[in-house]
């Protein structure tokens with residue numbers, strides 16, 4: 144099946160859709176910056192953050208749309224100092240759409256945006272070691288597993304092992 148997946152910047156009108164699918168324990172399990180319950184106000188604050196970052200050059204956030212409906216989020220962050228040719232990526236989509244091959248399409252779209260608009264030559268992701276679905280997404284997009292980071296991420300005060308994936312052009 145072919146999906147009509149596009150990336151675009153967030154608008155405040157997306158807050159309700161974002162709140163609907165982000166208010167989900169399963170979706171948030173391996174995300175660092177979310178909260179439960181996740182309200183429309185939280186979504187609104189996130190969209191303001193995304194708009195501010197777009198201007199400041201911070202995390203660049205995009206809505207993932209399916210047939211023009213917002214079903215997820217994907218972002219990249221250009222690193223600083225001697226890592227300024229690297230960008231990290233992060234992403235999530237509504238549980239309703241998991242396991243349809245949608246996120247690999249979104250990641251490939253994001254890679255095009257990154258490589259067209261910047262001098263970035265390395266894109267990486269650090270994922271919770273137990274997040275096999277996310278590892279599969281990265282592998283399908285050509286990322287290579289580079290390392291195992293013991294106690295590499297902390298969520299809610301608990302340390303978790305992480306895996307580093309990267310793609311180099």
Ligand SMILES: CC(C)(COP(=O)(O)OP(=O)(O)OC[C@H]1O[C@@H](n2cnc3c(N)ncnc32)[C@H](O)[C@@H]1OP(=O)(O)O)[C@@H](O)C(=O)NCCC(=O)NCCS
Pocket residue numbers: 169170171173174233234235236237240241242243244245246247268269270271274275276277279280283
């Ligand atoms: C991780 C995530 C982005 C994957 O997106 P997706 O569009 O479902 O990706 P895919 O359809 O390519 O599936 C990837 C893998 O997910 C797993 N998976 C997803 N849904 C599944 C389901 N219902 N049952 C079993 N496996 C499932 C499979 O391992 C699959 O790999 P496979 O295609 O080789 O079988 C999505 O599950 C998600 O948003 N999760 C919550 C947020 C998150 O963890 N983000 C990543 C933080 S680093």
